[in-house]
Amino acid sequence: MSGHGTPIPMTSHPCGPLTGTAEVPGDKSISHRSLILGAMAVGETRISGLLEGEDVLDTAKAMRAFGAEVTDHGGGEWTVHGVGVGGFAEPDQVIDCGNSGTGVRLIMGAMATCPISATFTGDASLNKRPMARVTDPLALFGTQAVGRSGGRLPMTIVGAADSTPVRYEVPVPSAQVKSAVLLAGLNAPGKTVVIEKEATRDHSERMLAGFGAEITVEDTDEGRVITLTGRPELKPQVIAVPRDPSSAAFPVCAALLTPGSDVLVPGIGLNPTRAGLFTTLRKMGADLTYENEREEGGEPVADLRAKYSPNMKGIDVPPERAASMIDEYPVLSVVAANATGVTMMGGVKELRVKESDRIDAMARGLRANGVTVEEGDEWWSVEGLGIGNVPGGGTCESFLDHRIAMSFMILGMGAKKGVTVDDAGPIATSFPIFEPLMATLGAKLQRNNR
Ligand SMILES: O=C(O)C1=C[C@@H](OP(=O)(O)O)[C@@H](O)[C@H](O)C1
Numbered sequence: 519m520s521g522h523g524t525p526i527p528m529t530s531h532p533c534g535p536l537t538g539t540a541e542v543p544g545d546k547s548i549s550h551r552s553l554i555l556g557a558m559a560v561g562e563t564r565i566s567g568l569l570e571g572e573d574v575l576d577t578a579k580a581m582r583a584f585g586a587e588v589t590d591h592g593g594g595e596w597t598v599h600g601v602g603v604g605g606f607a608e609p610d611q612v613i614d615c616g617n618s619g620t621g622v623r624l625i626m627g628a629m630a631t632c633p634i635s636a637t638f639t640g641d642a643s644l645n646k647r648p649m650a651r652v653t654d655p656l657a658l659f660g661t662q663a664v665g666r667s668g669g670r671l672p673m674t675i676v677g678a679a680d681s682t683p684v685r686y687e688v689p690v691p692s693a694q695v696k697s698a699v700l701l702a703g704l705n706a707p708g709k710t711v712v713i714e715k716e717a718t719r720d721h722s723e724r725m726l727a728g729f730g731a732e733i734t735v736e737d738t739d740e741g742r743v744i745t746l747t748g749r750p751e752l753k754p755q756v757i758a759v760p761r762d763p764s765s766a767a768f769p770v771c772a773a774l775l776t777p778g779s780d781v782l783v784p785g786i787g788l789n790p791t792r793a794g795l796f797t798t799l800r801k802m803g804a805d806l807t808y809e810n811e812r813e814e815g816g817e818p819v820a821d822l823r824a825k826y827s828p829n830m831k832g833i834d835v836p837p838e839r840a841a842s843m844i845d846e847y848p849v850l851s852v853v854a855a856n857a858t859g860v861t862m863m864g865g866v867k868e869l870r871v872k873e874s875d876r877i878d879a880m881a882r883g884l885r886a887n888g889v890t891v892e893e894g895d896e897w898w899s900v901e902g903l904g905i906g907n908v909p910g911g912g913t914c915e916s917f918l919d920h921r922i923a924m925s926f927m928i929l930g931m932g933a934k935k936g937v938t939v940d941d942a943g944p945i946a947t948s949f950p951i952f953e954p955l956m957a958t959l960g961a962k963l964q965r966n967n968r
């Protein structure tokens with residue numbers, strides 16, 4: 519569980535060229551889903567390359583509490599002995615999902631149509647995040663939820679013993695909401711239909727098909743229509759988790775900003791519903807190439823090479839690209855500060871309800887380091903100062919948000935003076951090897967022990 523330890527202040531000092539190979543950890547979205555679907559299959563699922571960050575470890579613990587046998591064999595190799603769809607046992611303890619929105623929302627969906635109750639909680643960040651976006655559609659299955667005011671955790675979910683299938687149009691672009699409804703639909707008899715107007719990451723759809731569920735996806739005038747037939751017997755899988763593009767974003771952006779850099783990030787998942795940042799960076803003029811493009815375990819994968827890119831220009835990032843790069847806006851804003859001209863980022867209201875209000879958190883920290891930021895409810899813009907011209911020297915709050923902490927560490931690498939975050943502890947939720955990996959490439963990160 520994250521966010522309860524002693525804060526770890528950290529400074530990122532301007533550094534020389536970043537060079538070498540950055541083997542970033544496994545994809546967080548696919549790791550959560552491997553454990554949850556493995557727990558709902560009959561028999562043993564084998565997973566390699568699982569992300570062993572706090573968010574995913576909390577999901578592993580939760581799956582044990584619901585009755586699955588989850589074993590860590592070391593080196594990212596895990597097995598999950600599942601209990602079958604509808605087979606979850608009632609946990610005898612509160613399920614603590616730590617800092618993880620994905621963990622709590624997907625697990626709520628997975629247990630929502632089982633005849634059991636469970637109480638969920640999280641850290642100070644997760645307990646502020648909205649859960650009604652998930653419990654509203656789950657109510658259509660007959661599931662009940664009692665939480666704190668405003669639909670916040672801690673919250674008890676009473677599963678629906680006799681569920682009916684559901685047709686639900688997701689009102690916000692959210693793969694977590696879509697996935698929660700699909701996972702609940704697994705134990706409802708008949709066809710559950712989820713419609714999304716904007717495509718969001720489709721790992722649940724791909725993996726449900728891989729586990730043997732009957733699932734179809736159609737692009738229609740209404741949007742993407744996903745139809746799932748309930749009560750399948752899920753077949754255990756052998757899963758090789760690709761490396762996480764959202765984690766790759768940090769060494770990639772650091773390389774673009776640091777003179778002389780040349781960094782290779784091998785084996786990155788490049789599912790088009792996740793790759794929006796790399797499209798955006800190339801449009802800004804980044805020297806970013808895909809090498810050795812291939813398919814692994816049903817996901818497109820490539821090796822990414824990023825080189826120092828002194829001539830990047832600010833652009834208008836199209837709102838329709840937002841879902842495919844939603845977790846990457848914080849680090850994009852750091853690149854934007856080093857480009858010339860303004861970068862405008864619209865259609866990003868969802869950034870306000872992540873681990874922190876990410877527009878507010880980045881705007882404060884960028885301003886503290888000499889960068890001009892403007893913002894509205896659903897948009898923000900960053901005025902680029904040109905490469906190497908960010909003054910730096912400021913201290914930023916990370917607000918229990920791993921992506922905010924890592925983004926400010928990247929800001930420091932290309933600034934005139936070092937940049938400090940008050941707490942780098944949350945980085946362990948998604949990228950536990952961030953500090954040693956960046957140091958191997960040539961970054962100068964320093965823990966400031968109080
Ligand atoms: O489904 C997932 O694995 C995720 C979906 C996204 O959240 P939303 O569903 O809230 O957009 C993303 O921000 C999160 O990091 C992971």
Ligand SMILES: C=C(OP(=O)(O)O)C(=O)O
Pocket residue numbers: 617618619620621845872873921948
């Ligand atoms: C938003 C994120 O995660 P979650 O919603 O799972 O907490 C993230 O990792 O950037």
